[in-house]
Amino acid sequence: MTILFADDEDRDRGWLRSLLETNVKEHGPFHEAHDGQEAVDMALKIKPELVFLDIKMPRLSGIKAAELILEKLPTTGVIMLSNFSDEVYVRQLWKIVPPDGAFGYVLKNASNEQVVEACKAVLSGDCWIHPGIARVIQRTQNRATNLTSAEYEALVCISLGMTDHTIAKRLFLTEKAVQSRLKSLYAKLGIPGRGEGGENEFNQRCRANYLANKRGLINQQELDEWEAKLGAKAGA
Amino acid sequence: MTILFADDEDRDRGWLRSLLETNVKEHGPFHEAHDGQEAVDMALKIKPELVFLDIKMPRLSGIKAAELILEKLPTTGVIMLSNFSDEVYVRQLWKIVPPDGAFGYVLKNASNEQVVEACKAVLSGDCWIHPGIARVIQRTQNRATNLTSAEYEALVCISLGMTDHTIAKRLFLTEKAVQSRLKSLYAKLGIPGRGEGGENEFNQRCRANYLANKRGLINQQELDEWEAKLGAKAGA
DNA sequence: GCGGCTTCTGGGGTTTTCCCCAGACAATTG
DNA sequence: CAATTGTCTGGGGAAAACCCCAGAAGCCGC
Structure with a gap:
């Protein structure tokens, strides 16, 4: 043995x-x-x-x-x-x-x-x-909750604190495309949109962050690595 | 012993x-x-x-x-x-x-x-x-980086994904007061404002989240407890 | 080959967030 | 007592985030 x-x-x-x-x-x-x-x-x-x-x-x-x-x-x-x-x-x-x-x-x-x-x-x-x-x-393995890689990418970016505009430039997308990714991300995380939250209105961007952390979709260490990668690209 | x-x-x-x-x-x-x-x-x-x-x-x-x-x-x-x-x-x-x-x-x-x-x-x-x-x-112990409890409170709220409006209601403040807290929070975390970021423009709200996590000002467990507390209040 | 899905595209809108400014009040500190 | 600091207040404005809609391209499984 x-x-x-x-x-x-x-x-x-x-x-x-x-x-x-x-x-x-x-x-x-x-x-x-x-x-x-x-x-x-x-x-x-x-x-x-x-x-x-x-x-x-x-x-x-x-x-x-x-x-x-x-x-x-x-x-x-x-x-x-x-x-x-x-x-x-x-x-x-x-x-x-x-x-x-x-x-x-x-x-x-x-x-x-x-x-x-x-x-x-x-x-x-x-x-x-x-x-x-x-x-x-x-x-x-669940369709409705499992993130696609496009959505996951967007999640990482907003978690690092990027704006739509910055994300678009980093990933070579239009801002509309970024927003489109975010929209489906929010949907899969089950975050209510404006007006749907009743008394608890959410800032979806930040809420996505919180929920993703809670579910273990992302964590600080992973984010730090992404930050190092994407940050280096930005410096160039 | x-x-x-x-x-x-x-x-x-x-x-x-x-x-x-x-x-x-x-x-x-x-x-x-x-x-x-x-x-x-x-x-x-x-x-x-x-x-x-x-x-x-x-x-x-x-x-x-x-x-x-x-x-x-x-x-x-x-x-x-x-x-x-x-x-x-x-x-x-x-x-x-x-x-x-x-x-x-x-x-x-x-x-x-x-x-x-x-x-x-x-x-x-x-x-x-x-x-x-x-x-x-x-x-x-450093003035410039140590958060006051007002700022900390605001930090927790945005980390949970609340909007300015929701925070104001929860903490019995005006929205302006909330924004005031956030402004000084961002300053203490060293987050550049709009136009100051050069190529890397940040969404301050989310960026604050990331940095606060990185510094250990907040963590998931703490947030979950706050969520439970504040969420209960909201349900009433 | 046909639906289904994801993804990107665009127009045109509202709300939220963040910006600058300035003033007032209380508590602390020298 | 003055000076500083933290906090809340207000107006007014710019940018970002989010909303709805619809269409087209690509990929996959049936």
Whole structure:
């Protein structure tokens, strides 16, 4: 039984280590990585049966790391760890996991039992998804609530605080096109228009922000990365 | 040496327990609470010398718990644990800690050494503040960047997606007053006005949101609580 | 090949947000 | 006491955001 786990924080590595030591029979020494790149390197060398990957790690995200590992070793069991129940990540993960691969997605506020459960499931070829994410997954498959990439793009832009005009220039669109994207975005998020809100009238732009954050469609870290990307483009 | 720690997550209690067991000499059995209320009850009974409190806990937040404990037992050493480097919390904490009290503030991504360090500091009557928060504390004391409560209130409202008109009604102000608050808020966050942004024109409302989140002035959990409060008021 | 969907386009409108200006009042501070 | 700061007040104006409408191009599945 070869197990690798990757996390950049002392606390979480310690957590996993003691958890696995007491719950996995016939465990060998565990292999620990401190970031995504190290995890990939180690995985390719030791060919573990099971890999735990934190999503947020320096150098290489857990998602990317999983992609690289599964590319070479598609039968590896992968369990993602995350602080967030974010739709963004579930989305991304869905794309890279082989259709018949075994993987798990557990939130970091999971109980010890849940982690052990996920561990067993993945080792026996099943998937284990944290209860808190079940509804998220439903949403990614629902037409009426699942955002298209155009809408998502617009969402990111307004979340960064751009005006319609600025967005149009950045994405090479007309302002009308931007407004069109926003309109359908608001609709999918279920934000009432002017006059439909009764006593609670909303500023749709800001409301979209709030709801998107709440649903985990976006989060601060993701936005910061976008900001870096788009900001650089703007500087040129 | 009597030590109490309170956290609602398996992982973090496990972390603290093993950390303290290996690093604190002559430790007795540690006392563990699972939420804020339990922490207060236990503290009043066992009168610990040191208390670890997670900020985000069910029933009673760590901040409130600290307040109640310090009220009765002002000499207790308190170490707050947080996932965030949020200004909101530092602010609140500042108010309730007795001027000569010893307390610590450590982020949950701290290394094991840092926690031990904080522990020692507080036990010997010093304060220990996580490096990542030093600048936050500076900001809370800087005139030009520290928000007044009026500005903060406005910030929360726009982050929830309210319009000027809705805010005015909720807070019993004129719309002009709301705009006045927003204007100074934008200024303190350093958001350029119309025409001042050059190529990057901003929607100040949304930009304020983004920056406030980035600085930890607000976060999703806090907003959700406000939403519940203000939403209830609106329903009536 | 036909509907269905998304996306972009355009005209022409209302409301909201933000801008500049200036004044008044209370509380704090030197 | 004066000076400063935070807050609310007001008028009037420009720009942005949002509203309705309708049409056309492209892509997909049936």
